[in-house]
Amino acid sequence: xxxxxxxxxxxxxxxxxxxxxxxxxxxxxxxxxxxxxxxxxxxxxxxxxxxxxxxxxxxxxxxxxxxxxxxxxxxxxxxxxxxxxxxxxxxxxxxxxxxxxxxxxxxxxxxxxxxxxxxxxxxxxxxxxxxxxx
Amino acid sequence: xxxxxxxxxxxxxxxxxxxxxxxxxxxxxxxxxxxxxxxxxxxxxxxxxxxxxxxxxxxxxxxxxxxxxxxxxxxxxxxxxxxxxxxxxxxxxxxxxxxxxxxxxxxxxxxxxxxxxxxxxxxxxxxxxxxxxxxxxxxxxxx
Numbered sequence: 001x002x003x004x005x006x007x008x009x010x011x012x013x014x015x016x017x018x019x020x021x022x023x024x025x026x027x028x029x030x031x032x033x034x035x036x037x038x039x040x041x042x043x044x045x046x047x048x049x050x051x052x053x054x055x056x057x058x059x060x061x062x063x064x065x066x067x068x069x070x071x072x073x074x075x076x077x078x079x080x081x082x083x084x085x086x087x088x089x090x091x092x093x094x095x096x097x098x099x100x101x102x103x104x105x106x107x108x109x110x111x112x113x114x115x116x117x118x119x120x121x122x123x124x125x126x127x128x129x130x131x132x133x134x
Numbered sequence: 135x136x137x138x139x140x141x142x143x144x145x146x147x148x149x150x151x152x153x154x155x156x157x158x159x160x161x162x163x164x165x166x167x168x169x170x171x172x173x174x175x176x177x178x179x180x181x182x183x184x185x186x187x188x189x190x191x192x193x194x195x196x197x198x199x200x201x202x203x204x205x206x207x208x209x210x211x212x213x214x215x216x217x218x219x220x221x222x223x224x225x226x227x228x229x230x231x232x233x234x235x236x237x238x239x240x241x242x243x244x245x246x247x248x249x250x251x252x253x254x255x256x257x258x259x260x261x262x263x264x265x266x267x268x269x270x271x272x273x274x275x276x277x
Contacts, residue, residue, distance in 0.1 A: 051209075060185065081212075
């Protein structure tokens with residue numbers, strides 16, 4: 001039986017500079033806006049910001065945790081990076097079920113996914129589709 | 135980074151295709167990536183199948199190595215569609231096309247669409263995606 005909850009949550013987590021630096025090393029994205037506080041202070045952002053793809057990865061991990069193999073093959077994740085996430089922000093990844101459809105024979109579920117802070121400010125939003133067909 | 139294939143993103147036109155890029159889902163990259171997005175030590179990461187977001191980010195790294203992105207380039211949106219799984223150690227290739235260039239409030243937004251294939255045996259589509267970046271370069275009029 002496939003578990004399709006109305007709401008799913010990822011791990012609430014604080015994105016500190018060390019974590020962002022680790023992501024920069026892993027991803028090869030060494031844009032100074034993410035890793036160099038001195039450089040970032042001179043930009044419109046005024047401080048370092050988290051890589052959008054790090055937040056994307058956090059959302060994707062939430063889906064991977066809930067849907068396992070079905071996330072790995074037969075899934076879609078489309079997000080827009082709405083606002084910068086400043087280093088040090090505590091983020092809350094979340095998904096809200098939008099549809100659960102079997103019209104085409106296969107079961108396909110769609111979630112509205114967001115990455116926000118504890119005050120509800122949304123930084124990343126989009127949708128995820130998981131196809132449960134074999 | 136980049137070697138001889140570096141392409142200046144601001145010089146690309148719509149419909150342009152980048153050279154095929156090959157990369158491997160190696161253990162070091164995959165562990166570091168999964169460690170960074172989960173907040174776990176990469177020593178503790180156990181990997182067999184590389185998740186689609188890991189493949190997409192590895193592909194982004196390959197793109198970064200082939201494109202000359204000016205400092206201050208901003209990632210606007212990202213989508214991925216997973217078609218098949220890929221195991222650790224798999225060698226993949228990526229074909230990338232510039233599918234849209236448009237001016238938004240005076241800045242250039244570039245959409246790069248990519249297909250990632252597993253070429254071991256019969257070529258198999260593993261992942262598709264679209265990346266939109268805003269290049270910090272003012273543009274005048276029609277692009």
